[in-house]
Amino acid sequence: STMMSKTVGCMRRHRSLGKFPFIARTDVSLRWPLRPLGQMSAGTSDGGKAEYDFDLFVIGCGSGGMRATRFARKIFNVPRVGTCDMPFSQLSVAGPSICDKNTFGGVGGTCVIRGCVPKKYFWYASHFGHELENAKGYGWDVEVKGHNWQTLLTKKRAETERLHKSQVERRMPTAGVEVITGRGRLLDAHTIQISNPANRTVTAKTILIATGTTASVIDIPGKEYCISSDHILELQKCPKKLAVVGAGYIACEFACMFAAWGAEVNLIYRKDLPLRGFDGDCRRFLARQMERTNGVSMHSETEPVRVEKQQNGLYAVHMKTKNGTESMIADCDEVLMATGRHANVLELGLENAGVEMAGNRIKVDKHSKTSQDNIYAIGDVTDRMQLTPVAIQEAMAFLHTVYGTKRYSIDYETVASAVFTQPPMGTCGLTEEVAVKRYPNIDVFVDGDGGGWQAEFFNFTDSKEELLVKVIINTDDDKVLGIHIVGKDAGEIMQGFGVAIKCGVTKQQLFDTVAIHPTIAEEIVCIPGIDMMPAKRKYRNYMLVVE
Secondary structure, three states, rough: OHHHHHHOOOOOOOHHHHHOOOOOOOOOOOOOOOOOOHHHOOOOOOOOOOOOOOOEEOOOOHHHHHHHHHHHHHHOOOOOOEEOOEEEEEEEEEEOOOOOOEEEOOOOOOHHHHHHHHHHHHHHHHHHHHHHHHOOOOOOOOOOOOHHHHHHHHHHHHHHHHHHHHHHHHHHHOEEEEEEEEOEEEEOOEEEEEEOOOEEEEEEEEEHHHHHHHEEEOOOOHHHOOHHHHOOOOOOOOOOOOEEOOOOOHHHHHHHHHHHHOEEEEOOOOOOOOOOOOOOOHHHHHHHHHOOOOOOEEEEEEEEEEEEEOOOOOOOEEEEOOOOOEEEEEEOEEEEEEEOOOOOOOOHHHHHOOOOOEEOOOOOOOOEEEEOOEEEEOOHHHHHOOOOOOOHHHHHHHHHHHOOOOOOOOOOOOOOHHOOOOOOOOEEEOOOOHHHHOOOOOEEEEEEEOOOOOOOOOOOOOOOOEEEEEEEEEEEOEEEEEEEOOOHHHHHHHHHHHHHHHOEEEEEHHHHHHOOOOOOOOHHHHHHHHHOOOOOOEEOOOOEOOO
């Protein structure tokens, strides 16, 4: 299994589980055209006895798995639907290290229990520090005495457990879905063995794998002293000094959050810029904002060499730059390793069912079918786009394809997303780097990339937070290829423009759209539209035009 590399060679951290005591364990209307029930059910043999225990069985009950199971019963009338997931816990591992084995889960999955949802609560909490300071500029006599970490942690735990229980105790049973607690393992293409506490074996006509991903570990000495994004949401106290290894969206989001709480944060990454895969202008802009606005120390083109535990119980990260210069960050309370995630296929038994992998993901076609005809996979475990709403859409596409009459697949290029840094980023469509390779004639409209442009909201404040807006146009047909914004409320703004891009919005339509004033969002329609700003860059026949 690709997961085995996570634990091989890893030592247990030299500290007690007291740091993470909350490893709680529990055992716990639209109408679309449908195929006739005879085409959906498992069929019978020998006097009506069902050939399989379930018509559909889903291994993994995160966002995609939940949508598939509940809607299979409620909307598509699949007779017998079941699912399994590992016992609930706030952490997915049994110990305080990123190297510990993935042992726990819970209905709700990573997003609900230890991902998007609790992360956003942490983002809200850290962001209030900025907002309280900004309020002073508008005349509010605000005295900020500090932040109570235990209040946030207690409420976060209560909310994630509530969400889990509401699915297990109410929503799943109401939908007629049987939830079995335990790790699912394929014995063959139709048989699933479910481990403790269920200790049960079931059969299914169709199997859907939705087990998500787990944190990847880079193989350096002292990796066992590092924590994952699971652990950082369960720390007993806010660290005074934090080292973050990696510069993807998880790394950058937590770096900004803990800097806002007053921690000394160091971000260590191999590339010249953070957030690989996002638009270059946005990456450069955010790197400046993280350092200038948030106070994050950015260690670009730098690799961690090893992590050591000091005599005082704190940690030291030894690192080396691209040109060979060695240095050390000492006295870190925590070292967060956020270097990506890979398919959670530990002990899944894919080889027993003839399900093929493609690198670190399950191989699927555009309709989510694996190399085994009756087995499908959706969500992060397929690594097509690691986003919760994408997994939910893939679940719906799977249901329509297998049980409905509308066969379709997901258009990943028009998916809008947000990165909850401070300031946040919203993006939809192509980056400039991708667009120039695919379309010969492009105009790029961008403002704020040079710095100094602030949202009106900050005019009365001492905030250094700035704004960037970018629109990419295919001049051959006037279509908008991509929209990117970094600044206040970027995620909220981008949701609406994501609809526009999905509908094929053009530059002329942006021009024809009357702005809502005064707002930040109006800049997206004004810059290439009514303001008639000239393009910042033009590409003709795939070449940058120098004017």
